[in-house]
Amino acid sequence: MNYIQQVFKVKHDFWRYIVGSIIVIIASGIGQIPFTLAALFKAMKSGGSVFEMSESDLMTILEPNLNLFLLLLSFGFALVALFIVVKYLHQQTIKELTTARKKIDFIRILFAFFFWGIISSGMVLLDYYAAPEDYVWNFELKRFLILAVIAILFIPIQTSTEEYVFRGYLMQGFGALAKNRWFPLVLTSLIFGGMHVFNPEVSKLGYTVMVYYIGTGFFLGIITLMDEGMELALGFHAANNLFGALLVSADWTVLQTHSILKDVSDPGIGFYDIVLPVFIIFPIFILIFAKVYKWKNWNQKLFGKIEEPVKENYKILD
Template identity: 60%
Template structure:
């Protein structure tokens, strides 16, 4: 059971509150370069303070590649501080936070990474073929190559922070407190979605887009619980953000990059079906494919069952402290 992996470390409820605070401190600490750049720009007169409440204006303050670095750095800080909290506050290994398997299964990660990368990219390319008037060819070799370096280096850190925080740390922590699996699944999915409410997409598309964010969190949570590990969730999220950042951008999205295409369509014309179809059609098909490939069974217990502390886990903690297996 994935959630019971938390019992292989120190799992007092208050440790999870402190751990979340530590992760937030990491986010703020690595946000300082962005804050300093904004202050310098304000003193130089390059930034209009009266527009700082406009998300689109803030997202476009700097050259796209530099702006992407500023956006992604806080997530790298959050990931670093979170993993430090797991190691020193909980005395839990990265492996036990990630999976129930003997070692992290990178084949799972890469399978879904390329599968979802191909599928999501295909949707964009099909839309480009059907409505070419909605796109501008935005490719510039130099800036694109720099984008590739930044995206490949930092986007996996961003997505890994979100996954380790929600599908890992909080899924396990809330699970052992609630003593069941559906409560952490629902809570982490809702909070994951709500934290995207500041994204410029919400401002342009309305709160209906929250169905996509919460639905994505729910699907990633189901992957984690059914597969007894985070490898699939990590791979899916990394592919979703990385391929999107490289392939298409728009003036109203969180990532405004030197991508290959730029979407010039009016986001207000996006229909409800374009938001609902991925959540209620595409994602269930994806879960079906994964369930067949990895032979998932016992859905009811894995998603709605109880969480029980395994016997003698306290002795296991003492025995493992200082062991190389905890690195």
């Protein structure tokens, strides 16, 4: 039984996915209360108003490490809520939400994590040595160590939340609704990209950067469908955000951190921002993963129908 098809074993009425999504959104909102209160207190103390601030100002009003911790905290609330929804509203296990394999393959997660972590770090270092004028040394040991603790503990929670919501919960929900594989791939990728529309990067670089976010959604969705599980997407996404937060930040990005380097170049959309990752690196990664894990039946796995199993083969939960 494949990754989406196994959802027919549990309670999969689409109204449950609507209710479940609302619960997760509410939980995320509750998790944002500490950040909102801290920002309000800081604004009042400085004689300003948080309601008059731009989004970029709001993202930098607090000390960067505290800011990062409070921003990531809401993802923990959302992930706990999602797991509760899956268990009690759908009567589904976390394993079934994660993979079609007999158990979650942590080796796959680690492979994708270190593979992309090493390559992405190498690309940052190459760019630093190729254009050192675009960077300033930002390393402060004490602040970096605090950042490292926060990032290592909470960024995987943030990325896992996004993966479990989009490549897990909604991928299976839309798949059960449409009974095909292309519809959930397209819809979850568009929603995932659209979720980033309020990031400071979009206001700074323009809507063209949405090609990167939507393209990333397609890449993560493709490897999930082809591999019949989320493990590779979990590892890749965690590495992307974690190594990025530790290595380099910029004044116009959503995550302001005490990273080792700070990018001070004029922001702009170019070959290295969209074309290289979306149209070159991601396809190469798909081919590498396909070779390593011997993916076959591409047309069926990406565009095929999803047949509901014969009811005699499993117990229907009313």
